Amino acid sequence: MFNRRKFIKASALSAGLLAIDKTSIANAIPASPGQAKNLPIVISTWDFGIAANADAWKVLSKGGRSLDAVEQGVWVPEADEKNQTVGYGGLPDRDGKVTLDACIMDELGNCGAVLALEHIKHPISVARKVMEKTPHVMLAGDGALQFALEQGFKKENLLTPSSEKAWKEWLKAAKYEPVMNIENRHYDQAAPQKLPGNQYNHDTIGMLAIDAKGNISGACTTSGMAYKLHGRIGDSPIIGAGLFVDNEVGGATSTGVGEEVIRNVGSFLVVELMRQGYTPEAACKEAVMRIIKKKPETAKNIQVGFLAINKKGEYGAYAIQQGFSYAVCNAEKQDLLIKGKSYY
Structure with a gap:
């Protein structure tokens, strides 16, 4: 009973x-040693990440959300006409059109992306609108532009005089065929493969931030490979390839030849390795080694780098070639530039 x-x-x-x-x-x-000291924090790829981090820090230092920080941070290179690999001023495709790719992801797993977007200076903000205003994750081409204009973004010419001049110079010897890493030829027509990776693969800014509440967000934006086939999409706007965030574990982003990152779902792989206990640097190294093991001959002539941060605020990076660098900003250091470790 x-x-x-x-x-x-x-x-x-x-x-x-x-x-x-x-x-x-x-x-x-x-308790994780140094966690309170490390947070908030923002990290990003390449030396132009220093200025981008500074603007992101304006949000984080006031207790702002990491999502707002990464969006505001990458606005800096997107608007810099001297930066020919991101946003306004980016080198065009072989048809002379500047097409931009971007994605953004927040601590809740929400994400948005735009692919092959023309005429809009800040594709990262359009990507955020896709995330927040639509049931979709990705919008591409004319559809992405139509959506951006409907959301009030200004249509403008993104091909700067200097980028147009460089494109016309490239056209003198260009071959109309899809060649991996063809933008190398702009720098050395005679021996493109002799150039170290860092001279021609600064094609992306990837940014990861953890705010004072411990929440992680990320952003990734680029004008893609110079003189690419019109319509070519790399890893930058693809969630899991160019960027991935899991608020329980950490976040990762990538830079370099996007085709190889896509084939290995690189950023997702890095985060999953951190979930298994890898440090950020070790996870990035393993993702790089996957690329090298699958295509050793291809890897000799390209650059791919990964940057990651875990929930504790620990960070690290690894690349195929020498020359990859990343910027770090927290309460202790505002303009730190670190040379990433590499295989070659």
Whole structure:
């Protein structure tokens, strides 16, 4: 026969034991050393990440959300006409059209992206609108432009005089065929493969931030490979390839030849490796080694780099070739530039 009094007593005892058990478990896990000191923090790819981090820090230092920080941060290279690999001023495709790719992801797993977007200076903000205003993740080409204009973005010419001049110079010897890393030829027509990776693969800014609440967001934006086939899409706007965030684990982003990152779902791989206990640097190294092992001959002539941060605010990077650098900004250091480790 069911005894209500015994049941209530037993339930209360079980609840008490459960509470004690949870307390014991919590007390058994030491606080992460330096975590409060490390957060908030923002990291980003390449030397132009220093200026981008500075603007992101304006948000983070005031207790702002990491999503707002990464959007505001990457606005800086997107608007810099001297930066010919991101946004306004980016080198065009072989048809002379500047097409931009970007994606953004927040701590809740929400994400948005635009692909082959023309005439809009800040594709990262259009990507955020896709995330927040539509049921979709990606919009491309004319559809992405139509959506941007409907959202109030200004249509403008993104081909600067200097980028147009460079494109016309490239046309003198260009061959109309899809050649991997063809933008190398703009720098050295005679021996494109002799150039170190860092001279021609600064094609992306990837940014990761953790705010004071411990929430992680990321952004990635680029004008893509110079003189690419019209319509070519790299890894930058693809969630899981150019960028991935898991608020329980960390975030990762990539730079370099996007085709190889896509084939290995690189940023997702880095985050999953961190979930298994890899440090950020070790996870980035393993992702690089996957590319090298699959295509050793291809890897000799291209650059791919990964940058990652874990939930504790620990960060690290690794690249195929020498020359990859990344910027770090937190309460202790505002303009730190670190040379990433590499295989070659």
